[in-house]
Amino acid sequence: MTRVLVCGAGIIGAACARELARAGFAVTVVDRGGPAGATTAHGEGNVLVSDKGPGPELELARLSRRLWPEILDGLPNAETVEWEPKGGIVVATTTAGAEALTAFAASQREAGVVAEPMDAAALAAAEPHVTRDFAAAVHYPEDAQVQPAGAATTLLTDAIRAGATLRTGCEILGAITEGGRITGVRTSVGTFHAEVVINAAGPWSGEVAGRLGAPIDVRPRRGEVLVTTPMPPTVFHKVYDADYVGAVGSGAEELQASAVVESTRAGTILLGSSRRRVGFDERIRPEVLSVIAGKALKLFPMLAGVQTMRAYGGFRPYVPDHLPVIGPDPRLPGLWHASGHEGAGIGLSAGTAALLRDLLLDKPPEIDAKPFRVDRPAVLGETA
Secondary structure: OOEEEEEOOOHHHHHHHHHHHHOOOEEEEEEOOOOOOOOHHHOOOEEOOOOOOOOHHHHHHHHHHHHHHHHHHOOOOHHHHOOEOOOEEEEEOOHHHHHHHHHHHHHHHHOOOOOEEOOHHHHHHHOOOOOOOOOEEEEEOOOEEOOHHHHHHHHHHHHHHOOOEEEEOOOEEEEEEEOOEEEEEEEOOEEEEOOEEEEOOHHHHHHHHHHOOOOOOOEEEEEEEEEEOOOOOOOOOEEEEOHHHHHHHOOOOOOEEEEEEEEOOOOOEEEEEEEEOEOEOOOOOHHHHHHHHHHHHHHOHHHHHOOEEEEEEEEEEEOOOOOOEEEEOOOOOOEEEEEOOHHHHHHHHHHHHHHHHHHHOOOOOOOOOHHHOOOOOOOOOOOO
């Protein structure tokens, strides 16, 4: 039985561990903290197709969106995932934004995404409290949401049920190699031997890869979210401004922000989103929260009188070409990567795990894996 060591117990590591354990691999998951304790715990839980243009990431998102309900059907405690197929609505508040959204949605429809234009009456019926001062709106019924930490721990529990083991408090220190290939890792609590080592360490994947002797250009990109006090049903979809797509696709270091508003099952409303490249600086900046709040108010003016009870922030694994890194590392046989999903890791986790499983089993994957290969210039640090 092939031994697999998964480095990282966030949503990507948990999904990969589950697929591989169910496929018959002997899986061990190691993490320097606890399950879903870092990036995954600081996300919004989005499973989106609405923010991705035609191309490989959209194909991975569509695969994941199809797989999520299938996975949930097989989980004995699926309710802990809090699956909400609520759909998304993208609103453009300017003429330029409307033109860009209309063209973007048209290209998505050509790629198979359901993207339905909305007039004023349809938008008001779907979201009674959203701004009436808008230029265009598009409904994406395929968008969904999960509780991110709940989803990750549920997948990890199912992996353990299938035979995987979990070790926490294990910081990766270096690789064990033999004959030019990796055969395990050295950690702060001892060594772990495996025929396959999967780097699923999220924003820390670049650092982990460097310690293992095969560096990749995965960097942290920080984001913050405001959380309101619990409210009666107020926001019924994931609603965001059309500027969000541009913020996601930007590679700028300075603050990129757009309005993203959605409710949770507990009644709170999450207000995002921001993106900043500040290394691993964990400080929450009041000026960033102010920008987030201002943009949310433009989309939902009724939020002006609503109290926020907390704010949180986290790091996302950013790759300069905005594509995940999935597959074997040709520089060090036995080392694989599953990282670089930035803020889309929750939504892309199911497809990532399926893709990795098929590649390890030498089976043709459902989508083309080549765009996510490790040996592309952006991953090897050959582009800015």
